[in-house]
Amino acid sequence: MLKHLKPAILLTLVLTVLTGLAYPVAITGLAGALFPHQAHGSLIERNGAVVGSELIGQNFTRPDYFHPRPSATTTTDPDDPAKTVPAPYNAASSGASNAAPSSRSFIDGVLALAGQLRAENPDAEVALPIDLATASASGLDPHISPQAAEFQVPRVAKARGMADADLRAMIAHATEGRTFGVLGEATVNVLKLNLALDEASGGARR
Amino acid sequence: MNAAGILQIVLYFAVLTAAAIPLGAYMARVYSFERTWLDPVLRPIERGIHRLCAIDPEAEQHWTAYALACLMFSLVGLLLMYALMRLQAMLPLNPAGQVAVAPDLAFNTAVSFTTNTNWQNYGGESTMAYLTQMAGMTVKNFTSAATGMAVLIALVRGFARRQSRTVGNFYVDVVRSTLYILLPLATVVALVLVAQGVPQNFDAYTDVVTLEGGRQIIAQGPAASQVAIKHIGTNGGGFFNANSAHPFENPTALSNLIEMTGQLLISAGLVFAFGRMIGDRRQGRALYIAMALMLATGIIVTYWAEGAGNPALSGIDLAATDQAPGGNMEGKEVRFGIASSAIFATTTTATSCGAVNAMHDSFTPLGGMVPLVNIMLGEVIFGGVGAGLHGMIVFVIVTVFIAGLMVGRTPEYLGKKMEAREVKLAVLCILIFPLSILGFGAVAVMLPAGLAGIAAPGPHGLTEVLYAYTSASGNNGSAFGGLSGNSWFYNTTLGAAMLIGRFLIIVPTLAIAGSLAAKKIVPPSSGTFPTHGSQFIGLLIAIICVIGGLTFFPVLALGPIVEHLLLGAGTLF
Numbered sequence: 001m002l003k004h005l006k007p008a009i010l011l012t013l014v015l016t017v018l019t020g021l022a023y024p025v026a027i028t029g030l031a032g033a034l035f036p037h038q039a040h041g042s043l044i045e046r047n048g049a050v051v052g053s054e055l056i057g058q059n060f061t062r063p064d065y066f067h068p069r070p071s072a073t074t075t076t077d078p079d080d081p082a083k084t085v086p087a088p089y090n091a092a093s094s095g096a097s098n099a100a101p102s103s104r105s106f107i108d109g110v111l112a113l114a115g116q117l118r119a120e121n122p123d124a125e126v127a128l129p130i131d132l133a134t135a136s137a138s139g140l141d142p143h144i145s146p147q148a149a150e151f152q153v154p155r156v157a158k159a160r161g162m163a164d165a166d167l168r169a170m171i172a173h174a175t176e177g178r179t180f181g182v183l184g185e186a187t188v189n190v191l192k193l194n195l196a197l198d199e200a201s202g203g204a205r206r
Numbered sequence: 207m208n209a210a211g212i213l214q215i216v217l218y219f220a221v222l223t224a225a226a227i228p229l230g231a232y233m234a235r236v237y238s239f240e241r242t243w244l245d246p247v248l249r250p251i252e253r254g255i256h257r258l259c260a261i262d263p264e265a266e267q268h269w270t271a272y273a274l275a276c277l278m279f280s281l282v283g284l285l286l287m288y289a290l291m292r293l294q295a296m297l298p299l300n301p302a303g304q305v306a307v308a309p310d311l312a313f314n315t316a317v318s319f320t321t322n323t324n325w326q327n328y329g330g331e332s333t334m335a336y337l338t339q340m341a342g343m344t345v346k347n348f349t350s351a352a353t354g355m356a357v358l359i360a361l362v363r364g365f366a367r368r369q370s371r372t373v374g375n376f377y378v379d380v381v382r383s384t385l386y387i388l389l390p391l392a393t394v395v396a397l398v399l400v401a402q403g404v405p406q407n408f409d410a411y412t413d414v415v416t417l418e419g420g421r422q423i424i425a426q427g428p429a430a431s432q433v434a435i436k437h438i439g440t441n442g443g444g445f446f447n448a449n450s451a452h453p454f455e456n457p458t459a460l461s462n463l464i465e466m467t468g469q470l471l472i473s474a475g476l477v478f479a480f481g482r483m484i485g486d487r488r489q490g491r492a493l494y495i496a497m498a499l500m501l502a503t504g505i506i507v508t509y510w511a512e513g514a515g516n517p518a519l520s521g522i523d524l525a526a527t528d529q530a531p532g533g534n535m536e537g538k539e540v541r542f543g544i545a546s547s548a549i550f551a552t553t554t555t556a557t558s559c560g561a562v563n564a565m566h567d568s569f570t571p572l573g574g575m576v577p578l579v580n581i582m583l584g585e586v587i588f589g590g591v592g593a594g595l596h597g598m599i600v601f602v603i604v605t606v607f608i609a610g611l612m613v614g615r616t617p618e619y620l621g622k623k624m625e626a627r628e629v630k631l632a633v634l635c636i637l638i639f640p641l642s643i644l645g646f647g648a649v650a651v652m653l654p655a656g657l658a659g660i661a662a663p664g665p666h667g668l669t670e671v672l673y674a675y676t677s678a679s680g681n682n683g684s685a686f687g688g689l690s691g692n693s694w695f696y697n698t699t700l701g702a703a704m705l706i707g708r709f710l711i712i713v714p715t716l717a718i719a720g721s722l723a724a725k726k727i728v729p730p731s732s733g734t735f736p737t738h739g740s741q742f743i744g745l746l747i748a749i750i751c752v753i754g755g756l757t758f759f760p761v762l763a764l765g766p767i768v769e770h771l772l773l774g775a776g777t778l779f
Contacts, residue, residue, distance in 0.1 A: 004271075007377050008278035010259035012286060012349070015384060018255075019348040020341035023389065024406075024431040027396045031406040031430060034397070041405045041412060041426055041454065050414050053424055055403050055453040058416045065417070069540070091424040092411060093332045094448035096537045098567040098688035100662035102769050104778035107518045110536070114522050127523035129530040130515065131540050137451030137565045143540040147523070147530035177528075182213050184459025185531045185543030194417055 046195065057142040058191050059089040063120070064159035065197065066144070066152050068190045069131060070113065072097035073139035089140060097135045110134060123154035143187035146175050160201055170196050207513050208526050211545030215505055218549055219498065221467055222474055229471060230478025230490070236386045237359050237379070238483065248385050255381050266372035269720025272360055273713050275376035276353060280320050280709070283349055288316040290342040291334070300335035301410040302425075307333060314697035319346035321708035322354055322590055324436070324443030324560055324683035325700060327692040331425035331446050336408060343443055344432045348392075351439030351472075352383035354592030357712050358476060361596050362483050364722035365620045373719045387472065388439060395468055396434035402464075403457030406430040429454060437468035440590045442560030442683040450550070450563040451539055462542055462563060466550050469559040473588040476595050484620050488738035493598060496743045500587045500750075501556050504576045509548035511573035512538075517774055534573065537565030548573070551684075555580035558590030560683025567662070567670065567686035571770035574686070575762065578673050581680040583754040584639060590681060593708075596715050602737070603632040603718070605749045609735045609742075619737060621727035628721055631714040640757045642679040642706045646699050647672050647761070655695035661688030664779030665772070669765035674700060679707035 031039040042054040052058050057068045073095050075087035087093075099106035114133045118124070132148040149171045157164045174193040177186050235242050256263050267275065291307035294300060307315065311327055318325045319342070328334065334343070356379035363373050400406050405426050412424040429445040433455050436442055442449075450456040450465055474494065481490020513533045515524035526532035531543035538547045547564035554561050555577035566574050580587060586598040602619060607629045610617030617624040650656030650671050660667040670686040677684055678700040685691070691700060736742060 004274055004278050005282070007259050007261050008275065008282045011255070011261070011279065011377055011380065012282045014255055014258055015349055016286070016341055016345045019384065019389065019435075020345035023392070024340045024344060024428045027393065027400075027431040028406050028408065028428055030397060031400040035400045038400050038403045039406045039430075040409060041407070041424060042403050042457075043412060043424075050412060051417060052414050052422065053412070053454075055457050056422075056424055057453075058418075058422060059420060060418060062418060089422065091422050093329055094425075094446050094452050095329070096448065096451070096565040096568065096687065098565055098661065098686070099536060100664075100666035100688065100779075101516050101518075101534070101536070101568060101570050102664055102666055102773045102777070102779055103662055106536070107516075107778055110519055111521070126529075129523050130519065130533070131531055131535045133519075133522055134536040134538075137537045137539050137563065138446075138448035138453060140448070140453055141539050141541075142453055145530040145540055147527070150529070178210060179459040182210055182217060183463055184541050184546050186528060187541050191417070198417070 044191070044195070051195070052191050054189065054192065055142055056091050057089050057140045060190065060194060063155055065194045066149060066156060066190050069141050069144060070133070070135040071139040072135040091140055094138045094140055096137045096139060121152055121155045124151045125154065126150050142189050142191060144190055146171065146186050146188055149188045149193065156197070160197065162201070166200070170200065207510060211509060211513070211526070214545045215502070215509070215549060218463070218466065219502070221463070222470055225467060225471055226474035227478055229475035231482060233387060233475055233479040234482035236382055237479065242386065244386060244390065252381060252385055256378070259377065261375070261377045261381070263375065263378050265375060267375055268371055269360070269373050269716045269723070272373055272376045273716045276357065276712060276716070277709065279349070279376070279380065280353060283346060284316050284320040287319060287342045287346055288312050290338050291315060294335040294338045297335065297337050299337035299340070299408065301408070302335070304333060304335045310694050310697040311692055314701045317701040317704050318683065319343060319441070319443060320350055321681050321704040322350035322439070322441055322558060322593065323678060323681040323704045324441045325678060325685065325691070325704070326443055326447070326449070326683070327697060329447030330444055331427070336427050339432055339445060340428060344435060347432070347435040347439045347441040347443070348384050348388050349380070351388055351441065351591045352380040354590050355383040355387070355472070355476070356380050356592070357715060358592035358596045360716055361599060361719040362480055364719035365484050365622060367723045368727045369725070370723040373716070373723050388435065391438045391471070392431070392435040395438060395464060396430045398464060399434055399461055400430045402461040403454070404430040404433055404461065405454055434468070436561060437465045437559065438472060440469055440473065440557050440559040442554065444561065450561045451565070453539070456563055459541055459546060462546050462550065465561065466553050469561065470553055470557050470588050472591045473557050473594045476592065480595060486620070486738070489620065492738045492743055493595070496746050497587050497598070500747060501552065504552040504556060504580055504587070505549050508552050508573050508576045509545055511570045512548050513544045514570070516570060518776070518778065534568070534570050537568030539563065551577050552580065554684055555682055556587035556589070558585045558593060558680060558682045560677065562684050565687055566673070566684060567688045571766040571773060574669070575766035577684065578669070578676060578766070579754070579762070581676045581682045582643070582758045583750055584636065585680045585682065586750065593681065597635070597711070600632045600635045600715065601750050602746060603628055604636065605742070605746045606735060606737065608749060609745060613733070613735070615733050618728060618734060621729065622722050622725050623728065628718050631718045634714050635711050636753060638710045639679055639707060642703050643672070643675045644761065646675045646703050650675070650699065653695070655693065659690040659693055659696055661690065662779070665765050665769040666779070669769070672761060672765055675703050678703035681707050
């Protein structure tokens with residue numbers, strides 16, 4: 001038995017050093033040298049302060065910002081550590097609703113949210129697209145569809161006192177098509193779009 | 207369904223096949239101990255490892271010694287990973303201050319990574335220290351993959367050799383798989399993923415004041431090095447809780463294509479390597495076509511079901527256009543939309559990867575049934591690295607046996623006569639799997655501790671439990687995530703299902719390898735059933751589907767099928 005155990009133990013230790021320490025440390029060194037921005041989380045700074053990551057969605061609820069998709073992320077309940085409470089866009093604990101398609105509470109929730117979105121955007125010129133009414137897989141989706149951005153244009157324009165056409169130009173600028181014209185879907189990065197909005201309106205608004 | 211979606215599926219198969227053929231040729235050279243272009247760098251390292259670990263590369267093992275080495279190596283790795291998780295609070299590289307992992311969760315996770323399952327009852331960024339992710343998760347991603355590849359190569363040697371007592375040396379095969387195949391591929395993929403936006407650092411989590419003045423803590427870490435091997439090695443355990451749906455783990459449509467290709471690449475390449483190593487490339491091609499046909503069918507059904515969306519939400523715009531993804535977007539990311547999510551879900555369950563870029567629990571009933579059925583068919587549609595092909599060869603043995611019964615001749619495959627011993631062992635491999643799924647599943651739905659974990663009411667709740675034991679027994683690792691699996695009951699029973707699904711299949715497979723290696727090779731005669739033509743491909747697919755269908759149709763009817771029919775009729779739960 002010992003004869004068989006010895007190479008098993010030794011090889012486990014050697015491979016742990018090779019693939020568990022040398023390999024990730026080497027990749028970290030190379031990544032930091034070649035792609036420092038991405039390696040540290042694609043962070044965005046404004047006026048010297050980090051305001052988020054290009055890749056991580058942020059929660060927006062004010063009418064003068066474009067809103068992201070619903071997020072199902074949670075955090076520990078401060079009153080009872082055994083429970084969780086909703087905390088949209090919690091980037092320290094990603095996750096989805098995992099709601100069943102045949103669940104009544106899920107369907108009722110989406111329909112109620114759709115009603116609320118339509119009420120908040122009474123002048124929308126396109127139909128409400130499904131992505132804006134359903135929670136993403138990560139709870140941190142940084143994107144909405146171009147149609148979901150267009151849906152919100154009249155509301156944001158009114159709140160900002162800006163022309164619809166100016167907002168549409170900004171959305172067009174912020175829209176990324178399918179990769180190579182084929183892969184994935186067209187997207188609008190909500191945080192980048194809202195940063196551009198703030199810039200157009202002359203700095204951050206409070 | 208639209209043109210861009212169909213084009214993505216075609217492009218996926220083109221990229222996969224174009225990459226798998228040359229990789230297969232390279233891997234055949236690696237396992238035949240021929241010179242490769244990486245030899246000048248890797249050969250000295252390989253020799254050094256042999257010397258350090260007291261491995262005699264010339265000493266070949268009988269199948270029993272090979273199996274024992276495999277079990278010992280897995281056991282030692284399991285114990286080390288368990289210790290790492292239990293002690294992580296006292297060890298360095300833990301900027302987020304993660305505490306010790308609870309014993310039952312640590313057991314489940316250590317078993318999970320040792321068996322190449324990578325079921326996640328934990329959230330990576332909220333549970334695991336950086337050191338655990340590196341020296342635990344990342345290492346097991348390499349070693350469990352290399353173990354699967356070693357077992358396959360032993361079986362292939364069983365076919366290629368004649369009247370041989372031995373099937374190779376387990377440790378030599380593990381070192382070779384790691385050094386020559388897994389490490390170089392993982393290094394390249396990791397760097398490409400960083401370029402796409404996957405973080406790779408030892409920073410503390412970033413504390414941000416958002417545009418609206420809120421606070422957001424952004425998890426960081428050495429993610430790319432882990433994510434790369436998680437796909438290449440068909441492991442699937444995410445660095446972050448949301449796995450490949452997390453924008454840090456899979457930031458773009460291109461990174462998504464790379465991850466989807468990565469998780470099938472070695473399994474697909476090994477099919478071609480198999481053909482080369484047994485000296486008849488048509489045999490590898492036939493198995494590749496059988497696997498690809500089943501994979502394509504699954505992708506199209508999932509894409510169709512998810513693209514149609516949820517009938518209960520038809521009041522909202524579900525149309526897929528250039529302006530919106532449409533379809534069933536609950537639990538999916540906008541950058542992937544429907545087609546990229548459907549391809550990912552089908553490939554990750556066809557192979558035993560189990561990474562997810564969309565939440566299977568929120569798929570439509572039929573869209574979610576495809577991943578489930580993929581695993582139920584035995585993880586042989588490419589399957590896990592090594593494990594998939596040795597599982598497929600087991601089905602081939604049963605297929606030639608049945609074909610032999612029809613014409614009344616002793617069945618043979620690749621010149622080896624399939625006799626009672628091989629067929630019995632093959633049937634054992636096939637039966638253990640549903641026994642584990644249906645046995646544990648039945649216990650779980652009868653016990654309060656099992657029922658307590660179910661999130662969804664109605665037939666979907668049964669599917670959640672069924673999916674969990676299917677995924678664990680198939681060493682897949684994807685989940686219907688609504689199930690609360692982090693309980694004492696699920697941690698232990700799922701852990702047991704993973705061990706059964708891995709080692710109770712590896713041991714009989716190696717027994718087949720040993721038995722085949724000892725046989726003579728008989729030249730093909732006019733009575734030999736050809737195993738490289740369309741007739742064989744059709745029969746093989748039929749046998750796999752019939753065995754899976756007979757075993758699982760009743761329980762599928764009670765789960766996703768009845769849910770689909772009721773949802774279409776407007777019934778909610």
